[in-house]
Amino acid sequence: MIQVSNLSFSYTRQPFISDMSFFVSSGEIFGFLGPSGAGKSTLQKVLIGMLTAYQGSAMVNGIECRHRTRRFYEDIGVDFEFSTMYEKLTAKENLQFFSSLYEKKTRPIDELLEMVGLEHDGDKRVADYSKGMKSRLNFIKALLHDPLLLCLDEPTSGLDPTNSRMMKNMILAERAKGKTILLTTHNMQDAAELCDRVAFIVNGKICALDSPHNLIMSKGAATVTYTWIDNGEHSASCPIDRLSDDEQLKRLIANNCLQSIHSSEPNLNDIFMDITGRTLL
Amino acid sequence: MRLGSLFLWDIRFQAKHGFYFLYAVLTVLYVAVLFAVPESWKEKTAAILIFSDPASMGLFFMGAIILLEKSQHTPCAFAVSPVCPMEYIIAEVSSLSAISLAAAVVLASAAGADNLHIVLLGTAISSMIFTLFGIIIATKISSLNQFILWTVPIEIVCFGPAILHLFKITPAWLRYYPVNVCMEMVSGGTPSAMGILIVMALLAILFILSKHCVLKMWSSTGGVKL
Numbered sequence A: 001m002i003q004v005s006n007l008s009f010s011y012t013r014q015p016f017i018s019d020m021s022f023f024v025s026s027g028e029i030f031g032f033l034g035p036s037g038a039g040k041s042t043l044q045k046v047l048i049g050m051l052t053a054y055q056g057s058a059m060v061n062g063i064e065c066r067h068r069t070r071r072f073y074e075d076i077g078v079d080f081e082f083s084t085m086y087e088k089l090t091a092k093e094n095l096q097f098f099s100s101l102y103e104k105k106t107r108p109i110d111e112l113l114e115m116v117g118l119e120h121d122g123d124k125r126v127a128d129y130s131k132g133m134k135s136r137l138n139f140i141k142a143l144l145h146d147p148l149l150l151c152l153d154e155p156t157s158g159l160d161p162t163n164s165r166m167m168k169n170m171i172l173a174e175r176a177k178g179k180t181i182l183l184t185t186h187n188m189q190d191a192a193e194l195c196d197r198v199a200f201i202v203n204g205k206i207c208a209l210d211s212p213h214n215l216i217m218s219k220g221a222a223t224v225t226y227t228w229i230d231n232g233e234h235s236a237s238c239p240i241d242r243l244s245d246d247e248q249l250k251r252l253i254a255n256n257c258l259q260s261i262h263s264s265e266p267n268l269n270d271i272f273m274d275i276t277g278r279t280l281l
Numbered sequence B: 001m002r003l004g005s006l007f008l009w010d011i012r013f014q015a016k017h018g019f020y021f022l023y024a025v026l027t028v029l030y031v032a033v034l035f036a037v038p039e040s041w042k043e044k045t046a047a048i049l050i051f052s053d054p055a056s057m058g059l060f061f062m063g064a065i066i067l068l069e070k071s072q073h074t075p076c077a078f079a080v081s082p083v084c085p086m087e088y089i090i091a092e093v094s095s096l097s098a099i100s101l102a103a104a105v106v107l108a109s110a111a112g113a114d115n116l117h118i119v120l121l122g123t124a125i126s127s128m129i130f131t132l133f134g135i136i137i138a139t140k141i142s143s144l145n146q147f148i149l150w151t152v153p154i155e156i157v158c159f160g161p162a163i164l165h166l167f168k169i170t171p172a173w174l175r176y177y178p179v180n181v182c183m184e185m186v187s188g189g190t191p192s193a194m195g196i197l198i199v200m201a202l203l204a205i206l207f208i209l210s211k212h213c214v215l216k217m218w219s220s221t222g223g224v225k226l
């Protein structure tokens, strides 16, 4: 679906996105994970044909992005990180308006509103919407024309846990229908849960690219931490795959002396720190 | 039909923002003025009123519309839609021209203008020219103050000569100056073939320029604060 090779782009003279290469297959949820300012949105704007002054190649749906025509957008749905609605029109009017711009048949508006829990707010003006309602509305706007490729910029940011859950389920449902989804986020839980593969992006470069599972495995096994009392509290830890070599632990178990025992699996955040030397925030 | 839909939604949008109400009120006001002036001034007064308001309202209102759209990030939505810049421009230009024409019909009839069809043709062409100028300026700027500043030179080079021309104070060769051709038509005079040709050329240039400006605005992502 997407094939990027040796892509470079900059807003100014200084290089920003430099020499990126990767591909995204059809039916995949692909995540760009990185701290804010890393260039995730910029990369997405190149892929949706909004920034055409790039070097290298970026092919989307068989079309080189800088040569895209207006037809290109019949098959691409974009959810920006900000609202792009007419504030004075109601939610329904906005969706009707944007539906009318497509040649192909669009999805029923009431159904989409219901899916994001806005069925009772469709006749309210967008100006009266809260921030979370606006993000849900903008999300379904991207789904209106049932696009092959969905580009979502921080879709769950600013949503409460319930709505975030609902949106993630909708994203997974789109994948189940065979759609390709490009997702930027600085939320590692979302990335780990949703993405088939993630690219770590820092300072305009891809530092790592793999499935969340493989990335987590690359850090090695989880560790077990245990505590016991012996003239005060002590604690020690040991990799989970070498517990049987830990004589001290064996003795503590044999004597029923353990106070507590925990295992901790590395998460994507730890991996991100390890690989890039930076936190996600 | 995408163009038809854009046009209808533009009209709805303008109605919601009170454009139609405003022009209904202004038109009543202008008709009152026409009834107040002496019979012999009527036609010239009507020409000035039509030219300086309904025909040129596109300059200001296009600025307001685009600044509003920028502040709501809708240019980004257009940038990733199948809409062509030209469709967007034609819809805006024709929807604003509709308001111009409606007001001009009333004013010209109230003044008892003879060549109503020429007055209306002149109004339509003027309205297109001013709206296109409005689009070109509005895509380049990011605040209302900047916009007002930029419209001043346009007003000087458009309104000054046109009004002088109406009173026949300008030299003969200036009758080919595009806004003067427009003014001539708005006052009911039949334009020369050369004049029409020049006006059409100006329109073509403005359409092409505004297409580039709109495309550029759509792909630059910065919003504005009003």
Ligand SMILES: Nc1ncnc2c1ncn2[C@@H]1O[C@H](COP(=O)(O)OP(=O)(O)O)[C@@H](O)[C@H]1O
Pocket (backbone or CB within 6 Å): A011, A012, A034, A035, A036, A037, A038, A039, A040, A041, A042, A043, A184, B221, B222
């Ligand atoms: N239109 C623009 N012109 C110049 N610089 C920009 C523009 N848009 C974004 N930037 C800069 O690019 C950098 C990365 O932005 P962005 O791609 O939005 O990062 P992310 O989405 O990863 O948070 C920021 O430092 C930002 O200031």
Ligand SMILES: [Mg+2]
Pocket (backbone or CB within 6 Å): A037, A040, A041, A042, A081, A153, A184
């Ligand atoms: Mg971003």
